[in-house]
Amino acid sequence: MNFTKRKTIYEDLVDRGVSRRDFLKMCTILSATMGLSVSQTESIAHALESKSRVPVIWLQLAECTGCSESFIRTNHPRAENVLLDLVSVEYWKLLSAAAGDRALANKKRVIEEHKGEYIVIVEGNVCDDEYLIAAGTSSRETLLEVTKNAKAVLAYGTCSAYGGLSAAKPNPTNAKSVSDVVKNVPVINVPGCPPIAEVMSGIISHIITFDRLPELDAQGRPKTFFNLRLHDKCYRRGYFDAGLFVENFDDEGAKIGYCLYKVGCVGPTTYSSCGEMRWNGGVSFPVQSGNPCIGCTEKDFWDNGPFFTRRAKIPGTQTTVNPETLGLYAIGATVAGVAAHAGITAIKKNKDEKKKDQSSIDGGDKG
Secondary structure: OOHHOOOOOOHHHHHOOHHHHHHHHHHHHHHHHHOOOHHHHHHHHHHHHHOOEEEEEEEEEEOOOOHHHOOOOOEEHHOOOOEEEEEEEEOOOOOOOOOOOHHHHHHHHHHHHHHOOOOEEOOEEEOHHHEEEEEEEEEEHHHHHHOOOOEEEEEEHHHHHHHOOHHEEEEEEEEOOOHHOOOOOOOEEEEEOOHHHHHHHHHHHHHHHHHHHHHHOOOOOOOHOOOEEEHHHHHHHHHHHOOOOOOOOOOHHHHHHEOOOOOOOOOHHOOOOOHHHEEOOOEOOOOOOOOOOOOOOOHHHHHHHOOOOOOOOOEEEOOEEEHHHHHHHHHHHHHHHHHHHHHHHHHHHHHHHHHHHHHHHHHHHOO
């Protein structure tokens, strides 16, 4: 099969009865998912009108299937729109209709026929050979075979991106991340336990639209979704700045919605889009439900515990701040700001008055 001669994504959609109006709605949703402006909708539409669906091989290694469960609940766009409209899932144990030799044969066909064109999505970490063998092949061998001709590899979930729970001390299975094993193909880390489903949709859409990988941060995560700390966009940030914290999970502050930092929230050091994209169709995210962020998108987060530990200091760039006095600092800064503003206003007023007096003198001399 020649990939370049297949129907375009748009042609496939038309054949399935999708109207032009619904197609453009889909493009608008994809634009929002990628963090682009509505003006980019035309670029997305052009890409889908001119490109075929991308072949995808989804590997499940040492994992719990939580990442797959998260993905099939994506809502903007819906999972079926991604799986049936944007990509062509050629191998995925969870959802594949075929099994056994037929499934393995199709996986091999994609590797050979679509060199440099297909995407590999990996769920779970890579452990030592004796702990995970499927069809007579170890997880390491399977990963290297599948990724050798890939366009890119998406390490989906914290296990795949960083090793996850299995890699936590003492790491008895010698679990590794995908990037520890795959070296000859670009790897995009999409951490989270589980990861946000819409992030995957956004990355796939970006690759199809722009025919290049998204810009990554120092940990290999797409900057579009991991450029800000959860703390930066948290709706409880105002309480944090005012020094109003939940002291325990059933106090009055918890009922009001005060900041959860003192009961273990690591939002100030966690880079994630949870607060913006949220979960279950945008209904909520952990902090909104009253649960502190545990930092699941960060490397080695399982070893950074214990979770829900009371935090006495707020990390800063050069020093630490006691949360007990944070509100006082904020008040002090406000008072100082008001005083400075008043001083500047007085100086300006004084200068204006002197200038006015000088103008009057100069005018009198001319008379």
